[in-house]
Amino acid sequence: MWEKKLEWILGLVVLIVAALLANGDFLPAGGSAKTVSKRTVVIDPGHGGIDPGKIGVNDAKEKEINLQIALRLKECLEKEDVAVVMTRETDDGLYSAGAKNKKREDMERRCAIIREAEPDVAVSIHQNSYHQGGESGCQVFYYQESKEGEQLAVSIQEEMAAQLKPARKREAKPNDSYYMLRHTAAPAVIVECGFLSNWNEAQKLCTEEYQRQVAQAVADGILHYFSK
Numbered sequence: 001m002w003e004k005k006l007e008w009i010l011g012l013v014v015l016i017v018a019a020l021l022a023n024g025d026f027l028p029a030g031g032s033a034k035t036v037s038k039r040t041v042v043i044d045p046g047h048g049g050i051d052p053g054k055i056g057v058n059d060a061k062e063k064e065i066n067l068q069i070a071l072r073l074k075e076c077l078e079k080e081d082v083a084v085v086m087t088r089e090t091d092d093g094l095y096s097a098g099a100k101n102k103k104r105e106d107m108e109r110r111c112a113i114i115r116e117a118e119p120d121v122a123v124s125i126h127q128n129s130y131h132q133g134g135e136s137g138c139q140v141f142y143y144q145e146s147k148e149g150e151q152l153a154v155s156i157q158e159e160m161a162a163q164l165k166p167a168r169k170r171e172a173k174p175n176d177s178y179y180m181l182r183h184t185a186a187p188a189v190i191v192e193c194g195f196l197s198n199w200n201e202a203q204k205l206c207t208e209e210y211q212r213q214v215a216q217a218v219a220d221g222i223l224h225y226f227s228k
């Protein structure tokens with residue numbers, strides 16, 4: 001009789017211990033029970049709606065190229081298990097129809113989305129332009145007071161140089177006036193992918209193939225920054 005009871009109690013103890021272990025409560029600190037939290041990136045395709053951004057020598061609108069590259073960048077990052085928050089996924093700007101200062105409201109809403117997402121980094125996608133058609137190449141800007149922003153910018157600039165092999169190599173550059181860089185707590189960069197004032201570059205930036213290459217280079221720059 002006693003033996004049967006003891007067997008029953010032992011069985012119960014084994015079950016309870018197994019349940020607790022499965023729960024992870026008894027694993028030592030730093031054990032494998034705690035999953036590494038996912039990285040989050042906010043991708044901000046510049047301009048949109050009534051604001052086309054720069055107009056290319058080939059009539060391409062910056063806002064459309066920005067969105068295409070941003071959506072491809074989202075794909076690249078999600079493939080690597082990075083969580084992505086977009087400030088826009090359509091042509092619409094982020095201002096309300098009745099806003100007095102649409103540009104200002106648009107910028108404030110973008111910054112609010114970044115604040116709420118509390119991302120590891122924020123990346124704004126833009127295209128450059130110059131009054132002379134000869135200028136070309138990609139360039140990444142960071143807030144001059146942000147050491148992490150600088151590391152992120154350098155990492156992306158290096159990957160873009162290595163993968164896109166631009167004729168004119170540029171350096172990541174500090175900036176203290178861009179609204180988004182000044183109003184974002186997370187390390188943030190503005191990626192100017194190329195010059196719409198340069199015929200060859202403007203044409204290339206409109207192709208799906210080059211947009212994919214640009215997106216992959218920016219993604220690899222971000223992932224490289226995360227790995228450090």
Ligand SMILES: [Zn+2]
Pocket residue numbers: 046047053054062126127
């Ligand atoms: Zn722009």
